[in-house]
Amino acid sequence: MASHSEEPSTILEEIKALKAQKIDIDARISALESQLRDTSIAKQLPCNGSCPSISTVDSNLSNNRLPSDAIYRYSRHLLLPSFGVQGQSNLLKSSMLVVGAGGLGSPALLYLAACGVGRIGIVDHDVVELNNMHRQVIHTEAYIGKSKVESAAAACRSINSTIEVIEYREALRTSNALEIFSKYDLIIDATDNVPSRYMINDCCVVLKKPLVSGAALGLEGQLTVYNYKGGPCYRCLFPAPPPMTACQRCADSGVLGVVPGVIGTLQALEAIKIASDVGEPLSGRMLIFDALSGRIRVVKIRGQSPQCEACGEKSAFTPEKFRDFDYEKFTQFSLSTLNLISEDSRISCKEYNEKISNGEAHVLIDVRPAHHFDIISLPNSLNIPLSSLDSRLSEVSAALKEEEARKGVTGACIYTVCRRGNDSQRAVDLLHKHGFNSARTL
Incomplete structure (x- = not known):
């Protein structure tokens, strides 16, 4: 409140501010009263933990009228002239x-x-x-x-x-x-x-x-x-x-x-x-x-x-x-893992780990797309996507020769890997057809 010692201009400013607050408060009261009127139907709602059963709703719909809780719940639908009560009734049924x-x-x-x-x-x-x-x-x-x-x-x-x-x-x-x-x-x-x-x-x-x-x-x-x-x-x-x-x-x-x-x-x-x-x-x-x-x-x-x-x-x-x-x-689309090659052409992750632990000469080919390979890949793997494998067989041959020279052995193996195990099988099948008989899939 203003004191007696305050200047008239200050008092007038405070009166103006209070009037503005009053206008705002009156508007809020009016809005809440309007909301209360709109939601008066809510007093009839049994939805505080026990909404009406489907059979009750169906019974009301069969009489071509919406139950009271549905009128409130879907009120914004009902206000649409092109949708209205009939559209909502059809939807509920x-x-x-x-x-x-x-x-x-x-x-x-x-x-x-x-x-x-x-x-x-x-x-x-x-x-x-x-x-x-x-x-x-x-x-x-x-x-x-x-x-x-x-x-x-x-x-x-x-x-x-x-x-x-x-x-x-x-x-x-x-x-x-x-x-x-x-x-x-x-x-x-x-x-x-x-x-x-x-x-x-x-x-x-x-x-x-x-x-x-x-x-x-x-x-x-x-x-x-x-x-x-x-x-x-x-x-x-x-x-x-x-x-x-x-x-x-x-x-x-x-x-x-x-x-x-x-x-x-x-x-x-x-x-x-x-x-x-x-x-x-x-x-x-x-x-x-x-x-x-x-x-x-x-x-x-x-x-x-x-x-x-x-x-x-x-x-x-x-x-x-x-x-x-x-x-x-x-x-020609399998919803599960394909079975394109024999068991002899497969190797488990455990077996693969044992072989590399023993220093086996091999080339690991990751046949996923390049952007998948960039996300994560196994150490020392060579990325040749399946879509380009047929045209890049010379790279496979060169990698085998390099590995054999590095290890001082002959007959290095080829292992293929992909995300789901399907493309790697297709890769092994293709490699076998081109004479890479040591190829196996993880």
């Missing part, structure tokens, strides 16, 4: 299956759960690893070593306890796909390998389910909707699988974490548009995202092919044919 709880599946699942998809299924057989953390944002470090499905389901339930989340902690195969897919309205492909893409597509075609398909690799991503209202399926665009050398995965080629985040979020958007029957889904069109340039393009893709083996006019792709189809053989 929908069911979606997400295949893969990794980089694409993580943001897709988070938004599907938050936006109110009534029933969400999650399929994945993998466990959470530390090197997932930079892109698989649904998981936390506390779940490292545990099931990705368990982790993802817990995250979904923590966001929205009113939805149903079903866990499938198993690999998707032709033996279980039809049964699992048949329980859902829509499928989201969040996988990263070619055999799974064909299998998921074919299963959706057989069961007449729309498929939201996304892909992300390096600094690029793409997104489209297959098998929707007469639109093409994956086989319409790719009747024959790409060559094995073109089939790259994030684990081998890398990906900037935010890229699958962008594509996975857009997958959730497309799924929500289809389920709520709003907007124009990306059927017959493909969205292409270039992270480096910040450009997004939407291009028209070819329509449904009458000759398509899965959805064409004369297709005989039955459930029985689907169950018997070998997708790894069809795509």
Whole structure:
């Protein structure tokens, strides 16, 4: 408070400051009162530890009205003229299956759960690893070593306890796909390998389910909707699988974490548009995202092919044919470690360590790409990527001769190594064909 000894100008300044504070306080009071009016419905919410059951929600939806807690939770959706009560009701009654709880599946699942998809299924057989953390944002470090499905389901339930989340902690195969897919309205492909893409597509075609398909690799991503209202399926665009050398995965080629985040979020958007029957889904069109340039393009893709083996006019792709189809053989892409060479052409790490401890003359060839080799490599290894090995055999010969001269022996061995054990087997097979019979893989 001002004292009697203060100058009038000082008093006036203090009065001005207090009036300004009063205006600010009145505005804050008004805002809080408005918020209190808006949230008066919250008094009816039973969500302090006991949200309504799915059956209660379903009962309300069948009467074409939203339960009170749903009106409050999804109020921002309801305010959208193009979405509104009907769009949210459709979403709450929908069911979606997400295949893969990794980089694409993580943001897709988070938004599907938050936006109110009534029933969400999650399929994945993998466990959470530390090197997932930079892109698989649904998981936390506390779940490292545990099931990705368990982790993802817990995250979904923590966001929205009113939805149903079903866990499938198993690999998707032709033996279980039809049964699992048949329980859902829509499928989201969040996988990263070619055999799974064909299998998921074919299963959706057989069961007449729309498929939201996304892909992300390096600094690029793409997104489209297959098998929707007469639109093409994956086989319409790719009747024959790409060559094995073109089939790259994030684990081998890398990906900037935010890229699958962008594509996975857009997958959730497309799924929500289809389920709520709003907007124009990306059927017959493909969205292409270039992270480096910040450009997004939407291009028209070819329509449904009458000759398509899965959805064409004369297709005989039955459930029985689907169950018997070998997708790894069809795509020449193995989801596990290949078995290209005999046991005699393999050596364990323990055996290799014993041999180098005994001073054996040998050449160790790392067949990974050069930028992988730069990250980490074994001591005294020679980097010749598999893609260039056939043209660099002279370097292999020179390295052998140099090693033999250094050790004063003849018949030095060749050992190959890579990240997953597949390319090193291919390297041994190639070396054997060119007369390097001592070649073995780690």
